[in-house]
Amino acid sequence: MNNTSFDNVSLQQANEKITQRFITAVYGWMVAALAISGAAAFAVFNSQALFSLIFGSRFTFFGLIIAEIALVFMLTAGIRKMSFTAAAVAFIAYSLVNGLTLSSILFLYTGTSVVRIFIITALMFGAMSIYGATTGSNLQSAGKYLMMGLIGIVIASLINIFLRSSSFDWLISFVTVGVFTGLTAYDSQKITQAAKYAQDNETYKKVAVIGALELYLDFINIFLALLRLFGKRR
Template sequence: MANWSDPRQPATPFQATRADATHTAAYDAGLRSYMLSVYNYMTSAILLTAIVALAFAWGGASSPAAAVFTGGGILKYIIMFSPLAIVFAMSFGQNRMSTSTIQAMFWGFAVLMGLSLSTIFLVYSGTSIAGAFFSTAAGFAALSLYGYTTKRDLSVFGTFLIIGVVGLVVAMIINVFLQSNVMELVISGVGVLIFAGLTAYDTQRTKSMYFQVAGTDMVGKVIVMSALALYLDFINMFLFVLRLFGSGRN
């Protein structure tokens, strides 16, 4: 016979439903807080990158950016390749690093990306940069919302998108030697599509990670690494949009 006085069991179906509703509400609140933290990190890093890039390129031909990137020397290569080194270090060393170390590397990466991307202010007009930025922001928001809300499993596209990134890099290296304007346009168009897909995919993956790390000490690291993935999606999509539609400085 069931023990209806057992406090471990809800006394009525109504109480069971209420307990489930309470658990679901708590989970939803935790997920919202987690996703908000990811987007706060990502947005703050993008703004930091933009501020550093603008400050470094301030003055045009007489700016520090122009001196570094047109004057030659090892410094420009350090600025160009150090963000990539940090991404690899964070990706392969996150399990051995503390959360505070991951966070410090993330902000350092954002600053170095700002120094590296300062050259766009020397090449493109301010109007083009602003137009590409806000167009990318609108597209990113829509794609990220889709990735968050869709019931479709986007992981099946992940491998194809990553292979697409590798192919894109190879094509860009080849075009360094070919200098083909048509190939440049094709690469930029494909690049926008690939990183648009990765935005939706990475958003869904970020959401699904909450199931695995909720209530553990890995949450802080996962938030930063997820913000890094979305940051890279945004920046790459922005750069390809700028190459497609941007106009040069007068």
């Protein structure tokens, strides 16, 4: 084997390491965000002071909701102008605030039910993530329809705020599981494709954060929808 061949092999190995680091970073950020959200939720559940602070005032609760929306918008719309450090801090802040608001589920559903649904969500998410990363099918066209479905879910949810229909809510939750399960495969494929072109620079570190945010949102929405469908209330 000549020097050129050795150089090509070395370059290929280096690229494979960068690709693996990128994928590891994406899922590492996602798991960290879930852990932060879970810790924040349990902190509120075990603290009367935090519970009173967050749920004792509509101003505080809706202030946190607005903060969540602002942080997601900041990340998705302003990621190019942000530094990697700023993006990472914004993502961590979002997962923390989201955990504070999601703590309400621990008061509504039994602990056993929450754990069981979380495990089911993890299995579904893992299966669809593997499928998206390994399938030879192009999921781009499916992604467009899934995004249309997501818009439909948002509109239907807003309408049901006024209707307050339990049957309509059940239907929305059922569709939500299907849409975000599909989006998990779609987003996983996007991340796998992006990993092929990943470089060891700040730009791709920020891409990893955005990828983690997308997967985090997929996981959380599947989890909440399944909990509404099958969770056992206290």
